[in-house]
Amino acid sequence: MKRAMHLNLLGVYAIFIVALLYGPVLLLPMFSFNDSIYIAFPLKGFTTKWYQEMATNSALLAALMNSLKVGIGVAIVSTVLGLTAAKAVIRHRLPGKTQIVGMIMLPLLLPSLFLGIALLIILRKVFSVDLSLWTIGAGHVLICMPFSMLILIARLEGFDKSLEEASLDLGENAWGTFWHVTFPLALPGVISSLLLSFTTSLDEFVIAFFLGGNDTTLPLFIWSQLRFPAKLPGVLALGSCILVLSIVIVVLAEVVRRRGVQSSKPTVF
């Protein structure tokens, strides 16, 4: 009896936390269908006009294209770098491994403002590079690569090293072993790393804010609209689309990754 009570109390609390995590964010889609420029109760009526306006906004579409370009590029680069680094760390006995992994993880811990400023200084004042989508992409690789590496380390740890050794023993060279054994086994991790890097880049604001110059990505576009109260319903519609896209991608990535893991070891990422 007492045990059941305890379980219920924690269960109620867990539901409360999930409601707290999702509630505020779900207000955005709700009000994006509201027929009023004020984001307030009572709801006025159902409309899709904010979504229709969005489709004809050329600045928004340009920002969307920019975000897609950066996101896809960043996803590929950070996954390739994350995979090679994860393989090196997991499959080879490296002196100084802890320090190396620690350094690669550092961008996850530092405030993105700090990273953005440091990159801005070096790019503008030392190398005199013009700010563009390329510089945004470089900044995003810095914060996506640690995630990719963590995901792929977890994946590579999940299957037996002897599979690769068997392939080498049976006469396959290192390159063939990588493509025919390691890569297919790591594939769920690779897919989820691609997807999660893409959403991270798609949603990242602060680094893009410092390194964007005249080029705009979707979060930068949203930021520029926030000053104008009349633009807010449009921001809600756009924000809702981004939210839905992110959630779909993340759920997909999680399902691919967690279902694919053979070991039952708990992993953070």
Next chain:
Amino acid sequence: MASVTGGPLVGHARSRPLSQRFRALLLRSEALRGYILLTPTLLVMFLLLVVPLCGMIAFSFFTQVYFDIDFTLTLKNYWSIIKPGAGNTYLGIPFPFETPVYTILLVKSLLMSLVATSVIVLMAYPMAYFIAFRATNHKFLWLVLITVPLWTSYLLRVFAWKVILGHNGVLNSGLISIGVIEEPLGFLLYNPAAVIITLTHAWLAFAILPIYVSLEKIDRSLLEAATDLGDSKLIRFLRVTLPLSLPGVISSALMVFIPTVGDYVTPAQVGGTSGIMIGTIIQRQFGAANNWPLGSALSIFMMLAVTAIVCLFLWGVGNDRIKARGA
């Protein structure tokens, strides 16, 4: 394979061409192959992290002269942060500096982050406990449920709170339409509390996972042993579960505290003038104020303060654990 090429090489290594000698070395040294695999990643990290940080440190010793940079090394920027002067008081504490705003904002940011971090860890722990020990059937679902918010746009999560707490926002208009209040409450948005609430919401999911992992790793037989030896549930939690999950608690506290001190988006959106943090004034040096060297010095000053607090915290935790072990 190594023995086929490695055998004859030992004797004739010097007479072989360089490329073959390199190949032989590669086959023999596992560590070397590992480092070669790591090279691209480390090169990228070096170019995008180490070089920029060094550049920032160098910049903090330069001076801004209108639109140009004076490259003479000087401590002027750091001195301007802590130069003694008439000063001001904040929370009753005197800040006797010529420009006290930097130090006041730093202390204020640290305090706001500490409050947010404490609230977050306290809220995250029972949730992590629930997933680790109680959610036996749907563990995967719960994990996905708390992971998804991590990857959704930070900007939009912050913006949601601006919409909720605003003068004509969701909360005020909701309360008016159900008749609880007649006039909008003015104190909801644009203050430190709004920043702390928003930070708590935005970073909560982050803190759950490390605590969950450390709880999940606990050997269940230890808990059974504690029960068998007569510990009540509460004592068992305090003596076994909590100490064993402490690494997770510490890492989630650090994972939230360090990035939030330098947050820029949240104070800019929901902080108003009373809720600004050190990140706001750092950003200003790279925007309107156009003083990059001072901005660099402020950033480094902030990170040094954060590092000092983190070290103090870890040292304190370490001391406690040593004492506990000795007892």
